Amino acid sequence: METISQSRCYGGTQGAYRHDSRTTGTPMTFAVYEPEHRSTGRLPVIWWLSGLTCTHENAMNKLEYKEACSEHGIIFVCPDTSPRGDEVPDDEAYDFGKGAGFYVDATQDPWADSFRMRSYIEDEFMDVVAQNFPVDMERQGIAGHSMGGHGALTVSLRNPGRFRSTSAFSPIVSPLNCPWGEKAMTGYLGPDREAWRPYDSVALIEDGARIDNLVVHQGRDDQFLDEQLKTWLLSDALRHAGMDAAVHMHEGYDHSYFFVSTFIAGNIAWHAERLKA
């Protein structure tokens, strides 16, 4: 692992790092906020999955999580959203290819070799972080925004019990039922829609997945709500499944980091209650 940068922030350290991933076959960058702590013990961790077009840097620079993580003693980790590099295939669109990995393991050429973000996150990245930072893998929360909200929901629903708390801001709740999802799933996974279901939070719940401690935050003035995000599909699935989850709709808020930042400190406190219980 290589250190790209480290800066003191709210008493802790905000760093950016790089490692060579065996899963994607590329170097992968990520950001870690480590609060000040004198003990040699391990700290709870929140994994933050970012949205379309983002690298590890967007949340690191724009999302106001650091003060709350400092206060609650939580490590906050932001991976990249896709493999990178000249040898990695790409697409001109902002919603496919680099910056748009959708947290799937691609099966279609030319994506299948490197676009393996599901396996990267679930089977490699979290372990790499745990080997290099004092995270307590018994106290993990997962969260994300937009495409990363989709990532947080689906990673957690596929791994019940692994995360004590799951939150999603402005998530894409059902790639099966929106243009962003249909484009990405067709491109990465092919036309068989059955193969998409492990990457669709609504389908996962329909197919029996259950998790506790789930909360969703969604702005009512989000420009993508009606066509892409369709929060109500998740609300319906949660209700039909009898799951005890909260979906908070926020009047006047849009899809931006200005919205997410407004509610991130409260969300981190919510995670902290569960991670430190």
Add this chain to the structure above:
Amino acid sequence: METISQSRCYGGTQGAYRHDSRTTGTPMTFAVYEPEHRSTGRLPVIWWLSGLTCTHENAMNKLEYKEACSEHGIIFVCPDTSPRGDEVPDDEAYDFGKGAGFYVDATQDPWADSFRMRSYIEDEFMDVVAQNFPVDMERQGIAGHSMGGHGALTVSLRNPGRFRSTSAFSPIVSPLNCPWGEKAMTGYLGPDREAWRPYDSVALIEDGARIDNLVVHQGRDDQFLDEQLKTWLLSDALRHAGMDAAVHMHEGYDHSYFFVSTFIAGNIAWHAERLKA
């Protein structure tokens, strides 16, 4: 004035705007955070001047001022750092030309026509904002970072009594005595160093300028401290002048927004005490 974007944030509105400046002869962009307020009265304002390479967007996206401004009921305004556009002269360097206006009125060709950031800020921009937002021009504070810290100090020192409070993070305290300053002042103002003194906070104090309610925040691990910022020159000038100002040195902090964000809420509370007294 044209609205570029508006997003709800901490109950208020973070917007980006554009107007045609008669001073620079170009369109100029700026950011305004307006907290939620029901009264028809006017609110105190903090003018934030940004550093090298920045537009209005850097502080808007990276600096964690919004929650504190929401809490204290303060409007927070970020202008650009230079004129922009294809017709504006530029330099390849990051520290001269676009993004590096240094808050001076250039006298040298080809800069003199458009690089008039002193007059823009002091004589045009603040009035444009006051005509379009409910700012109380009797309750103004000014602040900034790095080149913008230099801007805040020198704008305030040239206009005693206009700002109730002045703060500077990691400021360039004396362009007469550092490579960034010597390069910019030579380029914009020519070789006569007497002409630089109105743009040098140390020289302004030596020449008799006095302001109240001044605070400086500086990271001790700032990579630019020894060669460019030289905070001690300002500390010495303040002491010799018998000015009641505070210079806070912060152990372990560098030059980044991670440093500024760590202390901005406390700094806004400090401004608020003076603006709302």
